[in-house]
Amino acid sequence: MNRSSAPLPVVIRDAAQHDMAAIQAIYSFYVTRTAASFEETPPSVAEMEARRERICRRGLPFLVAEEKGEVLGYTYAGPFRERSAYRYTVEDSIYVAPFVVRRGIGRLLLGALVDRCAELGYRQMIAVIGDSANQSSIALHRSLGFGQEGVLRGVGLKFDRWVDVVIMHRSLGADDRPLPDGGKAPSLV
Numbered sequence: 001m002n003r004s005s006a007p008l009p010v011v012i013r014d015a016a017q018h019d020m021a022a023i024q025a026i027y028s029f030y031v032t033r034t035a036a037s038f039e040e041t042p043p044s045v046a047e048m049e050a051r052r053e054r055i056c057r058r059g060l061p062f063l064v065a066e067e068k069g070e071v072l073g074y075t076y077a078g079p080f081r082e083r084s085a086y087r088y089t090v091e092d093s094i095y096v097a098p099f100v101v102r103r104g105i106g107r108l109l110l111g112a113l114v115d116r117c118a119e120l121g122y123r124q125m126i127a128v129i130g131d132s133a134n135q136s137s138i139a140l141h142r143s144l145g146f147g148q149e150g151v152l153r154g155v156g157l158k159f160d161r162w163v164d165v166v167i168m169h170r171s172l173g174a175d176d177r178p179l180p181d182g183g184k185a186p187s188l189v
Contacts, residue, residue, distance in 0.1 A: 009067060010065045010066060010067045010072060010105060010108060011065070011066050011067070012063055012064070012065050012108055012109060012112045013063065013064060013066065014061070014062065014063060014064075015052055015062045015063060015064045015074060015076075017049060017052075019064050019066075019071050019074070020045050020048050020049045020052065021045050022064075022070070022071035023048055023052075023064070023071060023074050024042070024043070024044070024045045024048045026071070026073065026074065026095050026096070026097050026098075027042065027043070027048065027095055028042035029097075029098055030095055031043075034130075034131070034134070035130050035131035035133075035134070035156070035158045035159065035161075035163045036095075036129070036130045036131060036134050036137065037130055038130055038156045038158060038163070040158060052076070055076050055077070055078055058078075058079065059120070060076065060077045060078060060079075060090065060117075060120075061075075061076060061077055061113055061116040061117065061120075062074070062075075062076035063075050063076065063109060063112055063113060063116070064109075065096075065105050065108055065109050071097070072096065072097050072100045072105050073094070073095060073096035073097055073100065073105045073106065073109050074094070074095060074109070075092060075093060075094040075095075075109040075110055075112075075113045076092070076093055076113070077090040077091065077092055077093075077113055077116075077117050077122070077125070078090065078091050078093065079091070080124075080126050088121070088122050088123040088124065089122065089123065089124040089125070089126060090117055090122050090124070090125050090126070091125070091126045091127070091128060092110065092113055092114075092125055092126070092127055094106055094109055094110050094113070094137075094140075096109070101136070102136070106136075106137075106140045107140060107143065107144070110140060110141070110144055111144060114144060114145075114170070114172065117172055118172040118173050122172050123171065123172055123173060124169065124170070124171055124172060125146075125169070125170050125172055126167065126168070126169050127141045127146055127166075127167070127168040127169070128165055128166075128167060129141070129165065129166040129167075129168065130156065130163060130165060131163050131164060131165075131166075132151055132164035132165075132166050134166070138166055138168070141168045141170075142168070144170070145170045146168040146169060146170040147168060147169060147170065148166060148167070148168050149167045149168060149169050150166075150167045151164050151165070151166050151167070152164060152165040152167065
Protein backbone atom coordinates (compact mmCIF):
# COMPACT_ATOMS: atom_id res chain seq x y z
CA MET A 1 0.00 0.00 0.00
CA ASN A 2 1.21 3.48 -0.80
CA ARG A 3 2.43 5.32 2.34
CA SER A 4 0.47 8.43 1.43
CA SER A 5 -2.86 6.59 1.66
CA ALA A 6 -1.99 4.16 4.46
CA PRO A 7 -3.41 4.74 7.94
CA LEU A 8 -0.73 6.11 10.21
CA PRO A 9 0.32 4.35 13.43
CA VAL A 10 -0.51 7.13 15.84
CA VAL A 11 -0.67 7.60 19.58
CA ILE A 12 -3.51 9.60 21.09
CA ARG A 13 -2.45 11.26 24.34
CA ASP A 14 -3.04 14.30 26.51
CA ALA A 15 -1.55 17.46 25.03
CA ALA A 16 1.40 18.97 26.85
CA GLN A 17 2.99 22.39 26.84
CA HIS A 18 5.74 21.21 24.49
CA ASP A 19 3.04 20.41 21.87
CA MET A 20 1.72 23.94 21.67
CA ALA A 21 3.94 25.26 18.87
CA ALA A 22 2.81 22.40 16.61
CA ILE A 23 -0.82 22.88 17.67
CA GLN A 24 -0.57 26.62 16.96
CA ALA A 25 0.88 25.91 13.50
CA ILE A 26 -1.96 23.50 12.66
CA TYR A 27 -4.60 25.93 13.88
CA SER A 28 -2.97 28.86 12.05
CA PHE A 29 -3.41 26.99 8.77
CA TYR A 30 -7.18 26.78 9.33
CA VAL A 31 -7.47 30.36 10.58
CA THR A 32 -5.65 31.85 7.60
CA ARG A 33 -6.88 29.59 4.79
CA THR A 34 -10.35 28.29 5.70
CA ALA A 35 -13.64 29.27 7.29
CA ALA A 36 -13.49 26.26 9.63
CA SER A 37 -12.53 28.74 12.35
CA PHE A 38 -14.10 32.16 12.51
CA GLU A 39 -10.95 33.64 14.04
CA GLU A 40 -9.27 35.91 11.52
CA THR A 41 -5.84 36.29 13.12
CA PRO A 42 -3.96 33.23 14.37
CA PRO A 43 -3.44 33.30 18.14
CA SER A 44 0.11 33.10 19.46
CA VAL A 45 1.63 29.98 20.97
CA ALA A 46 1.28 31.62 24.40
CA GLU A 47 -2.45 32.21 23.79
CA MET A 48 -2.92 28.61 22.65
CA GLU A 49 -1.17 27.44 25.82
CA ALA A 50 -3.49 29.64 27.91
CA ARG A 51 -6.49 28.08 26.16
CA ARG A 52 -5.18 24.56 26.85
CA GLU A 53 -4.63 25.47 30.50
CA ARG A 54 -8.22 26.74 30.83
CA ILE A 55 -9.58 23.50 29.35
CA CYS A 56 -7.39 21.29 31.53
CA ARG A 57 -8.15 23.32 34.68
CA ARG A 58 -11.81 22.39 34.16
CA GLY A 59 -10.84 18.71 34.00
CA LEU A 60 -11.76 18.49 30.32
CA PRO A 61 -9.68 16.57 27.77
CA PHE A 62 -7.26 18.23 25.36
CA LEU A 63 -5.71 15.51 23.19
CA VAL A 64 -3.12 15.22 20.43
CA ALA A 65 -2.40 12.58 17.83
CA GLU A 66 1.29 11.99 17.29
CA GLU A 67 3.48 9.76 15.22
CA LYS A 68 7.18 9.46 16.07
CA GLY A 69 7.05 12.64 18.13
CA GLU A 70 5.26 14.71 15.46
CA VAL A 71 1.87 16.22 16.32
CA LEU A 72 -0.60 15.37 13.54
CA GLY A 73 -3.71 16.93 15.01
CA TYR A 74 -5.51 17.89 18.18
CA THR A 75 -8.94 17.95 19.71
CA TYR A 76 -10.48 19.19 22.91
CA ALA A 77 -13.79 19.55 24.68
CA GLY A 78 -14.84 22.86 26.12
CA PRO A 79 -17.97 23.96 27.89
CA PHE A 80 -20.88 24.40 25.51
CA ARG A 81 -22.14 27.41 27.47
CA GLU A 82 -21.19 28.93 30.80
CA ARG A 83 -24.56 28.66 32.59
CA SER A 84 -24.65 25.81 35.11
CA ALA A 85 -27.62 24.11 33.41
CA TYR A 86 -25.24 23.18 30.55
CA ARG A 87 -22.64 21.58 32.86
CA TYR A 88 -23.06 18.09 31.34
CA THR A 89 -22.81 19.32 27.74
CA VAL A 90 -19.51 19.94 25.98
CA GLU A 91 -18.51 21.34 22.60
CA ASP A 92 -15.77 19.70 20.58
CA SER A 93 -13.02 21.30 18.52
CA ILE A 94 -10.79 19.31 16.19
CA TYR A 95 -8.04 20.22 13.73
CA VAL A 96 -5.77 17.90 11.76
CA ALA A 97 -2.51 18.85 10.06
CA PRO A 98 -3.24 19.44 6.37
CA PHE A 99 -0.63 16.87 5.29
CA VAL A 100 -2.55 14.02 7.00
CA VAL A 101 -6.12 14.92 6.03
CA ARG A 102 -8.21 11.89 4.98
CA ARG A 103 -5.95 9.35 6.71
CA GLY A 104 -8.17 8.62 9.69
CA ILE A 105 -6.44 10.91 12.19
CA GLY A 106 -9.58 12.99 12.78
CA ARG A 107 -11.65 9.88 13.41
CA LEU A 108 -9.13 8.56 15.94
CA LEU A 109 -8.94 11.91 17.72
CA LEU A 110 -12.66 12.64 17.83
CA GLY A 111 -13.45 9.04 18.81
CA ALA A 112 -11.03 9.28 21.72
CA LEU A 113 -12.54 12.62 22.76
CA VAL A 114 -16.08 11.22 22.68
CA ASP A 115 -15.00 8.23 24.77
CA ARG A 116 -13.14 10.35 27.31
CA CYS A 117 -16.04 12.78 27.74
CA ALA A 118 -18.49 9.90 28.20
CA GLU A 119 -16.20 8.36 30.84
CA LEU A 120 -16.13 11.72 32.64
CA GLY A 121 -19.93 11.69 32.87
CA TYR A 122 -20.80 14.24 30.22
CA ARG A 123 -24.15 13.58 28.51
CA GLN A 124 -24.11 15.58 25.27
CA MET A 125 -21.51 16.78 22.78
CA ILE A 126 -22.16 19.65 20.41
CA ALA A 127 -20.20 20.41 17.24
CA VAL A 128 -20.33 23.96 15.93
CA ILE A 129 -18.78 23.59 12.47
CA GLY A 130 -17.65 26.67 10.62
CA ASP A 131 -18.79 26.73 6.99
CA SER A 132 -21.51 24.47 5.59
CA ALA A 133 -19.04 23.74 2.75
CA ASN A 134 -16.79 22.01 5.32
CA GLN A 135 -18.05 18.60 4.23
CA SER A 136 -15.09 16.68 5.64
CA SER A 137 -15.79 17.85 9.19
CA ILE A 138 -19.52 17.26 8.78
CA ALA A 139 -18.86 13.73 7.46
CA LEU A 140 -16.38 13.02 10.26
CA HIS A 141 -18.90 14.00 12.91
CA ARG A 142 -21.69 12.09 11.18
CA SER A 143 -19.48 8.95 11.08
CA LEU A 144 -19.17 9.13 14.87
CA GLY A 145 -22.89 9.37 15.55
CA PHE A 146 -23.50 13.11 15.39
CA GLY A 147 -26.72 14.25 13.79
CA GLN A 148 -27.15 17.59 12.10
CA GLU A 149 -29.47 19.78 14.12
CA GLY A 150 -29.45 22.88 11.97
CA VAL A 151 -27.61 25.46 9.92
CA LEU A 152 -27.24 29.08 10.95
CA ARG A 153 -27.04 30.84 7.60
CA GLY A 154 -24.58 33.66 7.04
CA VAL A 155 -23.76 34.32 10.70
CA GLY A 156 -20.02 34.85 10.15
CA LEU A 157 -18.10 37.09 7.79
CA LYS A 158 -14.72 35.78 6.72
CA PHE A 159 -12.70 36.29 3.54
CA ASP A 160 -15.30 38.84 2.41
CA ARG A 161 -18.12 36.31 2.32
CA TRP A 162 -20.94 35.32 4.64
CA VAL A 163 -20.32 31.93 6.21
CA ASP A 164 -22.77 29.44 7.72
CA VAL A 165 -22.41 27.47 10.93
CA VAL A 166 -23.55 23.84 11.04
CA ILE A 167 -24.77 22.59 14.43
CA MET A 168 -24.36 18.86 15.11
CA HIS A 169 -25.03 16.87 18.26
CA ARG A 170 -24.69 13.44 19.80
CA SER A 171 -25.54 11.86 23.13
CA LEU A 172 -22.68 10.47 25.17
CA GLY A 173 -24.73 8.09 27.27
CA ALA A 174 -28.12 7.33 28.65
CA ASP A 175 -29.86 10.07 30.59
CA ASP A 176 -30.68 7.63 33.39
CA ARG A 177 -27.05 7.35 34.57
CA PRO A 178 -26.31 8.83 37.99
CA LEU A 179 -25.02 12.38 37.94
CA PRO A 180 -21.22 12.33 38.25
CA ASP A 181 -21.09 15.08 40.88
CA GLY A 182 -24.42 14.47 42.58
CA GLY A 183 -25.94 17.19 40.37
CA LYS A 184 -24.01 20.05 41.95
CA ALA A 185 -23.06 22.87 39.65
CA PRO A 186 -19.29 23.06 39.14
CA SER A 187 -17.37 26.25 39.68
CA LEU A 188 -17.20 28.10 36.38
CA VAL A 189 -14.13 30.12 37.36
